[in-house]
Amino acid sequence: xxxxDLAFDRDHIWHPYTSMSKPLPVFPVVAARGxxxxxxxxxxxxxxxxxxxxxxxxxxxxxxxxxxSTQIEQMSHVxxxxxTHPSAVALCRKLVTMTPEGLExxxxxxxxxxxxxxxxxxxxxxxxxxxxxxxxxxxxxNGYHGDTFAAMSVCDPxxxxxxxxxxxxxxxxxxxxxxxxxxADWQEKDIDDFAxxxxxxxxxxxxxxxxxxxxxxxxMRFYHPDYLQRVRELCDQHNVLxxxxxxxxxxxxxxxxxxxxxxxxxPDIMCVGKALTGGTMTLSATLTTREVANTISNGEAGxxxxxxxxxxxxxxxxxxxxSLAMLQxxxxxxQVAGIEALLRSALLPLKDKTEVADARVLGxxxxxxxxxxxxxxxxQAFFVxxxxxxxxxxxxxxxxxxxxxxxxxxxxxTDAIAEAVEQPALFNQS
Ligand code: PLP
Numbered sequence: 001x002x003x004x005d006l007a008f009d010r011d012h013i014w015h016p017y018t019s020m021s022k023p024l025p026v027f028p029v030v031a032a033r034g035x036x037x038x039x040x041x042x043x044x045x046x047x048x049x050x051x052x053x054x055x056x057x058x059x060x061x062x063x064x065x066x067x068x069s070t071q072i073e074q075m076s077h078v079x080x081x082x083x084t085h086p087s088a089v090a091l092c093r094k095l096v097t098m099t100p101e102g103l104e105x106x107x108x109x110x111x112x113x114x115x116x117x118x119x120x121x122x123x124x125x126x127x128x129x130x131x132x133x134x135x136x137x138x139x140x141x142n143g144y145h146g147d148t149f150a151a152m153s154v155c156d157p158x159x160x161x162x163x164x165x166x167x168x169x170x171x172x173x174x175x176x177x178x179x180x181x182x183x184a185d186w187q188e189k190d191i192d193d194f195a196x197x198x199x200x201x202x203x204x205x206x207x208x209x210x211x212x213x214x215x216x217x218x219x220m221r222f223y224h225p226d227y228l229q230r231v232r233e234l235c236d237q238h239n240v241l242x243x244x245x246x247x248x249x250x251x252x253x254x255x256x257x258x259x260x261x262x263x264x265x266x267p268d269i270m271c272v273g274k275a276l277t278g279g280t281m282t283l284s285a286t287l288t289t290r291e292v293a294n295t296i297s298n299g300e301a302g303x304x305x306x307x308x309x310x311x312x313x314x315x316x317x318x319x320x321x322x323s324l325a326m327l328q329x330x331x332x333x334x335q336v337a338g339i340e341a342l343l344r345s346a347l348l349p350l351k352d353k354t355e356v357a358d359a360r361v362l363g364x365x366x367x368x369x370x371x372x373x374x375x376x377x378x379x380q381a382f383f384v385x386x387x388x389x390x391x392x393x394x395x396x397x398x399x400x401x402x403x404x405x406x407x408x409x410x411x412x413x414t415d416a417i418a419e420a421v422e423q424p425a426l427f428n429q430s
Contacts, residue, residue: 032059055279113146129299278323
């Protein structure tokens, strides 16, 4: 890319969560293969991010590319209203088979946030169809569900953007975030606040929505599966729907195909996205039980009121279907277990370092929580100099590499983190 391209980018193009007037630096990537991102000056970076949890098979995979080109020869897109196509059917068949028991009906959407919007609309329409006015949601502090309005309204009110949109967002209920860690002994009192809120508000709740077991962008916290089990029991007891947002956790990332499996539960509604297409295209899905789907469909509207232009896009469906086939054939459990073992041995000992408040690992997710916020621009440049792509935020430096990563490349990532936490200059004062 020329200096003029980069100047244009800086002056005219928004990047995620950055400013137009004081943008953070961006690094020009011209190609990506396997677990490597190639910068335009020829440098190769080992990818520790899977492009935000998505590229589980690595980049430029010949099978995913082939699925795309085969589909493109047939049709890139066709409307889904009144039409169906083989790639959508193949994908939805796999989704129904792979996801927790009882989830039988699939709504294809464009992105994770839209899948969350769809799930919340479904819950609202469900109760409307049953003649009950239930319009509030119960969720957890420290949660993250996306950036569109309904999704934002159930993100943590403190560390999300709630304050910016005060008065515009509906007011939902937030239980204290679980504190009992994934591998600690379960403490029954952890569920108290959630139990209190569901008891008090059951009659006005359309659904509970949460990220099962891993709270991602809201803090990279791993909580006890028994918490999720209790949530399921309490939802059943109080007749409230449960929406599991598996957008970040789905497709093996936590060591189970879906994080709900750690607790042995099935939600009434589940959202998936991110890794669904192996990180190649944007696509998400909201799955429901037959009962939820039938109730909505038999209600006053006689249908579910959502239908985006690019719903069921054939290219996205074809590549997602191939990605799921690869996941099933790829021995992902062994891949994830190998990554988890290496992350544990390399990252957990960093707990003792002065700058480190906590280190934790689950599946292919390795997290270093620091005592002071990272200096994002400096730390990012530090990592790039060491040939790795790691994007920290706040007090979190974390890894979630593609499942195909080899030990040598993974060690480059963990070595770079070990070196970074020894450099006080890479952290801000408060
Ligand atoms: N839900 C969860 C748990 C997420 O982690 C994210 C994105 O990080 C979303 C929803 C939103 O997905 P998208 O960015 O595709 O809209």
